[in-house]
Amino acid sequence: MNFLVIALPTGSGLPVVAAELIAGARELASKTGGATSVAVLGNGVLEACKGAVAHGADRVFFVDDPALVNYDADCYLPAMELVVRKANPAALLLSADTFGLELGSRLAHRLGTGVVNNCSGISMSDDGKLLLTRPVYGGKAVATMEVLASPAIATVTPRCMEPLPRDESRQAEISQLTLRIDSTARKARVVEVRQEEVSGVRLEDAKVIVSGGRGLGDPSNFKMLEELASVVGGAVGASRAAVDAGWVPMNMQVGQTGKQVAPDLYIAVGISGASQHLAGMSRSKHIVVINKDPEAPFYGVAEVGAAADCKRLVPLLTEKLKRLLQE
Numbered sequence: 001m002n003f004l005v006i007a008l009p010t011g012s013g014l015p016v017v018a019a020e021l022i023a024g025a026r027e028l029a030s031k032t033g034g035a036t037s038v039a040v041l042g043n044g045v046l047e048a049c050k051g052a053v054a055h056g057a058d059r060v061f062f063v064d065d066p067a068l069v070n071y072d073a074d075c076y077l078p079a080m081e082l083v084v085r086k087a088n089p090a091a092l093l094l095s096a097d098t099f100g101l102e103l104g105s106r107l108a109h110r111l112g113t114g115v116v117n118n119c120s121g122i123s124m125s126d127d128g129k130l131l132l133t134r135p136v137y138g139g140k141a142v143a144t145m146e147v148l149a150s151p152a153i154a155t156v157t158p159r160c161m162e163p164l165p166r167d168e169s170r171q172a173e174i175s176q177l178t179l180r181i182d183s184t185a186r187k188a189r190v191v192e193v194r195q196e197e198v199s200g201v202r203l204e205d206a207k208v209i210v211s212g213g214r215g216l217g218d219p220s221n222f223k224m225l226e227e228l229a230s231v232v233g234g235a236v237g238a239s240r241a242a243v244d245a246g247w248v249p250m251n252m253q254v255g256q257t258g259k260q261v262a263p264d265l266y267i268a269v270g271i272s273g274a275s276q277h278l279a280g281m282s283r284s285k286h287i288v289v290i291n292k293d294p295e296a297p298f299y300g301v302a303e304v305g306a307a308a309d310c311k312r313l314v315p316l317l318t319e320k321l322k323r324l325l326q327e
């Protein structure tokens, strides 16, 4: 089965999530003797193309056009369609972020096929069918789905796959595709791009996340979560209750209407564990909860829990970890 990974460079190099998707696609393609191609779209994409090869692409197609300098679905769609028709994949993978979710769905409509969004895993059935798994009912169950039309399109949540180490000695064909992108035909225009201000690790990239909820009692208590996160090299997230209270900005919200994360370790502090919160973090590898109510739903998904007052426990935990990590 041949795969095509769509990479939308956000900076000069290949985005980490594209490297993750290449690794996932390669694993399945190798089982069927197929190949993994990568489509790199943007303006000034040479480094990203080289990155795709180093991370395992068998072939790279790129479209480099000033009209693709900023994300714009009306300009990206014809470029994507061109690459798909050229590469003719059986399955197409995109990142389940704002851009991938929009492009995947619109491309599916154009190609007359189906898309499965927010997948947490891709696998192959014994008879060679592509199986796509995604959380449903707010993360309470997992559905396995198959796209009956071709190519199958899937958007995959970041950090669900492990990228292959970069290998500069790899070689693959890199082909440029050109088309006339009529940027005057677009229905919306990007007026300004503002970089999100992040001090430390981005929530989506963090291997450890310490999230706080209403149980913190006061916005100033997020400071102790920042201290804990800095000791373990993690990022701080929040529940919607904490965001709605105006304690922290919206870009910190984890959940159904917030960010989808899948860190190695998720520490939930003073969060009850409503299904809408779990929907955004239930793919975390290890889950720890600190909640004074031992009946809180979070205990149902956590591996380790401490039914204690977070204001007392978190500073003690931070001190202990600081000492342990210094030893």
Ligand SMILES: Cc1cc2nc3c(=O)[nH]c(=O)nc-3n(C[C@H](O)[C@H](O)[C@H](O)COP(=O)(O)OP(=O)(O)OC[C@H]3O[C@@H](n4cnc5c(N)ncnc54)[C@H](O)[C@@H]3O)c2cc1C
Pocket: 212, 213, 214, 215, 216, 217, 238, 239, 240, 241, 242, 253, 254, 255, 256, 257, 258, 259, 269, 270, 271, 272, 273, 274, 275, 276, 277, 280, 290, 291, 292, 293, 296, 308, 309, 310, 311
């Ligand atoms: C359509 C929709 C979408 C939503 N999307 C999201 C979303 O994306 N993300 C999200 O988070 N929510 C979302 N919600 C809201 C969600 O249903 C919950 O209301 C929210 O997650 C609750 O936040 P919380 O756990 O911080 O607060 P609460 O439910 O009030 O829980 C606070 C917890 O803190 C504990 N606690 C209190 N004091 C302490 C203490 N001193 N020490 C330790 N523990 C303490 C309590 O026992 C309690 O369990 C959504 C809701 C809807 C309807």
